[in-house]
Amino acid sequence: MSRRPLVREVPPTTWFFRHPRYMRYMAREVTSLFIGAYCLLLVVAMQRLSAGPVAWQGFLDALRGPGAIIFHLLAMAAAFYHAGTWFNATQKAMPLQIGEEFVNGSYISGAHYLVWAVLSVAVLFFAGVF
Amino acid sequence: MAKSNKPVVWFPFAAGGTVIAFCMPVIVVLGFLAALGHVPPGLSYENLHAFAAHGLGKLVLLGVIALSLWSSAHRVRCTCYDFGLRADTLIATVLYIAAIVGSMATALFLFRI
Numbered sequence: 507m508s509r510r511p512l513v514r515e516v517p518p519t520t521w522f523f524r525h526p527r528y529m530r531y532m533a534r535e536v537t538s539l540f541i542g543a544y545c546l547l548l549v550v551a552m553q554r555l556s557a558g559p560v561a562w563q564g565f566l567d568a569l570r571g572p573g574a575i576i577f578h579l580l581a582m583a584a585a586f587y588h589a590g591t592w593f594n595a596t597q598k599a600m601p602l603q604i605g606e607e608f609v610n611g612s613y614i615s616g617a618h619y620l621v622w623a624v625l626s627v628a629v630l631f632f633a634g635v636f
Numbered sequence: 637m638a639k640s641n642k643p644v645v646w647f648p649f650a651a652g653g654t655v656i657a658f659c660m661p662v663i664v665v666l667g668f669l670a671a672l673g674h675v676p677p678g679l680s681y682e683n684l685h686a687f688a689a690h691g692l693g694k695l696v697l698l699g700v701i702a703l704s705l706w707s708s709a710h711r712v713r714c715t716c717y718d719f720g721l722r723a724d725t726l727i728a729t730v731l732y733i734a735a736i737v738g739s740m741a742t743a744l745f746l747f748r749i
Contacts, residue, residue: 532718538708539712542709548663548700548704549745552741553745555688556749562681581664585660585664592653593657622657622658626661626665629662629666633677
């Protein structure tokens with residue numbers, strides 16, 4: 507008698523529509539496309555910055571407009587969603603044990619959120635936004 | 637002991653994920669302000685150039701961009717697989733090479749400043 511393991515058919519492109527949990531997983535996966543695109547934009551920005559003041563001003567001018575605003579709104583949504591899910595996961599990824607007890611997970615995630623907020627406000631302050 | 641290249645891929649991936657979580661939102665917000673036409677003073681040529689001219693500034697910019705690139709390359713690879721693109725070796729090769737080239741280019745640009 508031959509052994510025939512059960513192989514369940516999984517549609518390779520539409521599997522994540524089956525369950526809201528899979529949809530949330532894919533939503534997080536899709537954020538990587540926007541963040542990856544934004545990373546490439548940062549590489550271009552460094553090139554323009556190294557090319558001198560005229561090139562940099564040209565880069566800033568090219569960044570203006572409705573297309574750039576829509577792209578930035580999508581990239582912002584992706585960046586904030588990635589950050590939130592990442593900090594929520596820290597309590598599972600690195601549980602902290604003191605003595606016999608594990609530290610409450612919300613403190614670990616909360617500490618990350620706090621550092622994130624302080625860092626972001628500091629960057630905005632030093633960039634002269636306020 | 638079995639040898640694996642996973643730690644080499646995973647360490648920059650995890651570090652990059654953390655860097656993206658902490659730094660990318662505020663960077664995109666600064667870019668968004670510039671896209672609206674309200675360029676923050678920190679993004680003026682003089683200020684940003686002065687920041688990038690400093691050794692520590694170079695290190696911060698290169699660290700953020702290179703780690704974010706590597707992490708994004710790995711995540712986009714997984715995203716492609718999840719969307720049913722199963723040419724994983726090809727996709728991984730293209731994305732990792734792009735991340736390495738992008739990081740080296742960034743280092744070169746910063747070195748010139």
